[in-house]
Amino acid sequence: MNPRSIAIPRGPRRIVCLTEEATEWLYLLGEEERIVGISGYTVRPRRAREEKPKVSAFLSAKIDKILALRPDCVFGFSDLQADIAAELVRKGVQVTIFNQRSVEEIFSMLFQVAAMVGRADDGLRRLEAMRARLLAIEAAASALPRRPRVYFEEWDEPPISAIRWVSELVGIAGGDDVFPELAAQPMGKDRIVADSAEIIRRNPDIVIGSWCGKKFRPEKVAARPGWEAVNAVRDRQLFEIKSADILQPGPAALTDGVEQLHRIVLDWSRAHA
Incomplete structure (x- = not known):
């Protein structure tokens, strides 16, 4: 066989994305034709x-x-999807689970996906x-x-504070996360603010809600x-950033999410100059 006649595969051709960030990124790269299945929670891009x-x-x-779609690769996120991944692997499907929790890890994950396709x-x-x-x-x-x-x-009941990449983006945008010690915890259950009085004691100047799956209610917070x-309540500095823009560890958080954070901080800064 002539080695020159062997076609080298250019990455997976039939991809299932179990979370939104991989879907959005593949669309941005112009590789959406490779996607054959997505998460039902996907909102970015809308056409997906x-x-x-x-x-x-x-x-x-x-x-x-998923099996009926004959995927040659499935992208997922974190240990929370470990059971799904294990079942697919046992069925003979290639599964890549990313576990990006920081800004740097998001960059790394996005580059890996780009390289794979x-x-x-x-x-x-x-x-x-x-x-x-x-x-x-x-x-x-x-x-x-x-x-x-x-x-x-x-989340509001119980209150759950920012995950690591969000905390880091708050810092980049010009603010200081009032619960930086909780941001290091990867699981939501470990970022629960056990005593809500502690939020009052730390007295945030700005409150940003991103209640995954439901609308933020500033009047309820106040x-x-x-x-x-x-x-934040006294000065009416209660804002919502949609979870699709900030809580998916992918392109949205690094673009629209941080831009919204920065605008909120800039407006606060001008009002308190």
Whole structure:
């Protein structure tokens, strides 16, 4: 056989994405034709919901439906999808589970996906542009006369504070996470603020809600017992960032998510100059 006649595969051709970030990234790379199935929670990009079969939630998946799509690779996220991954692997499916929890790990995951589909150079260019923008935001934030204290709430009952990449993005945007010690915990159950009075004591200047799966209710936050004394409530600095823009560890958080954080911080800074 002539070695020159052997076609080298250019990565997986039939990909199932169990979470949104891989889907969004493949669309940005112009490789959406490779996607044959997506998470039912996908909202970015909007057209993905119209074009691709929905085969999973976050903690569960339709294994038979995934197998029927004949994927040659499945992308997933974290130990929370370990059971799904294990079942697919036992069925002979290649599964790649990423576990990115920080800004740097998000960059690494995105580059790996780009390389796997033969778009390493384009992926690197896009990631360098994202990093340049983050550095510009960080430089602008460093010139602010004051940094607001920020309480980012992923869930309200019980209150869960920011995961690591969100905490890091708050810092890049110009704020200081009021629960940095909890941000290091990868699991939501370990980021529960056990005593809500501690939030009052830390007195955030800004409260940002991103209640995954339901709308943030600032009036409900403001009505919490004792919260009338919190700076953010007194100054009406209660905001929502949609979970799709900040709580998926992929392109959205590094672009739209951090931009929204930065605008909120800049507006607060101007009001308190």
